[in-house]
Amino acid sequence: MGGIPKPVALQSNEQWLMRVNREGLPICRDLHGLFTTVIISLCDRWPDWRFPLAFVLPALIQRMQALQFVQIVRDSANGIQNMLSLSQTKTSFTMSSQTAARICQAFIRAHLLERVPGQEDEVYAPSPKGVHLVDRFVVRHGIATRSVSNLLNVHPICDKLLFLERDEQDDVLLSDAVVRILFNRMVGTSPRRTEPSALGIVLETKQVRDKEGQMYETARFSSTDALNWLVDYTTMVSIDEAIVLAAHMVRLGWLESEQTMDVSQSNNVATVCVDEALRAEHAAREGTFVEGEMYYLTELGVTMAWKVDWVDQPASKPADERPPTSFFYGDRLNEMRSVSPRLDAFDLYGTYMNAHPSAQASPEIPGAPSPRARDVASPTSVPRQPLEEVLRSANMRRSLYTFLQMRQDEKPLQFWCQVEWFRSDCRLATAGLLTDTFSADAVDVLPSEVLRESAEKRPEGMTGPQMRASQQPILSLSAQRRIGSLLQSSALNLRLSSETSASLEGALEAFARGASGTDSTRQIEKALGHLLIQCGSAQKEVKAQLNEESLPKYYEALDCGLWERP
Incomplete structure (x- = not known):
């Protein structure tokens, strides 16, 4: 009996509001998650046995109004011999019938559902694209049930799906x-x-x-x-x-x-x-x-x-020889991620960006071909997360910031975070919701990690450029507080090229001057667009410096025990 692992059950229930895009629908990532969840739920208790592994929309809408998903993860209990830890997470989706119907239509527009031919009623089934997402979800989460296997075996599957990176507002990042x-x-x-x-x-x-x-x-x-x-x-x-x-x-x-x-x-x-x-x-x-x-x-x-091969880029090529975007080809059981740097300097107003990637080092990809032998980390080494994951993880970001503060080199990271906040202010101004500059610590929390609410409503009949022009004073105040104050720091100027620093200062001054007259909206829009482009260029230089100098020193301190792990 002593050799049989004993379970330790831990349960946590989480509840949150789903993020929505400009149309009021779940963002692409959440839309995929909601789709896979409801399809797996339907597999266990199929609503209409008249159609094999297919359904009518009313049945799907009814199921989505009170949808629950329970996930149990098995892991070894830390520090306890012969013990297993079972953590259970229950996710609940609650929505009105009208919202559920809109989301179902979004499934159809995204080609996740398709009509079943030869049926009098509007009968739907998962499309090959939808089955691909379900298969990818069950493989990632270790779900193995007969009902899900039947679904994957009955319906055709899309062998490859190209995943596109999106910004926080759910727009595809194009270049x-x-x-x-x-x-x-x-x-x-x-x-x-x-x-x-x-x-x-x-x-x-x-x-x-x-x-x-x-x-x-x-x-x-x-x-x-x-x-x-x-x-x-x-x-x-x-x-x-x-x-x-x-x-x-x-x-x-x-x-x-x-x-x-x-x-x-x-x-x-x-x-x-x-x-x-x-x-x-x-x-x-x-x-x-x-x-x-x-x-x-x-x-x-x-x-x-x-005549030119731009698709199958070898992973051993330098980052500046590969496209400036992040994507991966989604196979059924294999995920390959491009090691190109992320295109951060997207334009707020939908203007097409043709930015050049910085020549920063690219993270290693497990299983990717490489002409050189890889260094094998010792068992005590801290796992090397890419800089993008460190910046998007609150605990890792705060730990890195405190480490850089000790070395009096925290300004670049602070600048990167402040630019993220300024972009968020611009988005709120576009919707007419920017009433003040958020007072939270820019490094401690990012815009994507906090809910910014306002009682103000955008006046009817005003376009986005007109609204941004009307809120130019508060946007200018945001730019000066978040970016202008840091540009006065010698520690940051040492990390930026003189050309980038001068261009950013000039863009700040031009936007702060504002404009008047009948052509003021166009002038303010042009100045704000130029400011955002200069912010993106400076942010890339800062990010390259963090990746090449600061992050390796941070990981070295963690490995040597000179800095506490987050």
Whole structure:
């Protein structure tokens, strides 16, 4: 009996409000979590046995109104021999029938659910994309039940799903490199394809003349097929989101329409426009994508798709040779994450950013091929978390900040946190909710870790730029308190290049001056946009310094026992 582990049961119940996007729906990550939870719940007690592993929407809405998910994790009890610790977490989702119905429609728009053909009623089942998310969820959490296995065996699954990084407001972080990756995945490796799959959309060959009259072979496709593919095989949540990305492909000169239909006849048209200063070389300033039109790959698009390999980037390449974004290809049982630095300097107003990544060191990826042997850490070494995870973890961030305070080098980390808070203030100003600058310690808590409430409501009839212009005085005060005060510190100026520091100071002064007259909104908007771009550039330099100098010293102190582990 002495050799049999004895269980120690621990139970914790958590409850929180789900984060929502601008449309009032759960953000993409929470939408996926809610979808997988409700599908697994339906597997155990299927609501309608008339349809094998399928359901009508009213049954799904009813289940979502009072949904519970209980997870039990087994682990060894610390310090107790032959003991097991069983921790139980119960998550409850409570919502009205109207909210549940809206979320179900969001499932359908995100192609997580699809209609079952041949049924008179509106019968739905998980799509291959939805089954992929369920499979990934059960593998990650160790869920093994017969009902879930039946679901995964009955319905087809999407073998690969491209996960896109999003900002705190749930917008996809776009850059030229992100669009390039999606473009290559969408058109695949061959100009001939008769069935859509994770390898690309349906393509048929086409002969086109270039500007000099020379014929070249390319491929044509339906815009509807392309938009559906982008939603089916990536984490985009709607056709409206996909058409914006497709418009950027047109703007970059990779796609061109055959102009077979009038734009006014289409139900969905997207036009994107970038600032002239951010426009890449040989790219247009505007691009339009029309749903229902036929498109073909231009000569530049053919070159990008089938003569240059931008998709399978070796993990051993330096970070500055890889796209400036974070993503991973989601396989059923394997997860590969890009080691490129995260694109932090996203534009608040949806302006397309073409930022260059800093040449900071990239974290190691387990299982990724590498030409050099890896150092094996001793058993007593503290696990090396990437800087991004350290910054987003409250305990690790506070511990690192206290360590840097002891070395009188805390200003860079403080600056990074203050920029995060200034971005949050700008978002609140866009909605007309910024009434004062938050007084909490910027390092102790980030905007994503606190609920910022206000009784103020945005006046009707005012656009986002008009609202930001009306709140320019308080935004200027926020910028001076959060960023301007730190720029006076010599400790921070030592970490920033003189050019970056001067540009940021100039942007602060220009925004603080404000504007007057009939063109004041445009001038303030331009000054604020320039300030945010300069903040992003300075934040990248600070982050590179933290990653290359401060973080290694912090981990060394933890390993040697010179600093207490958080």
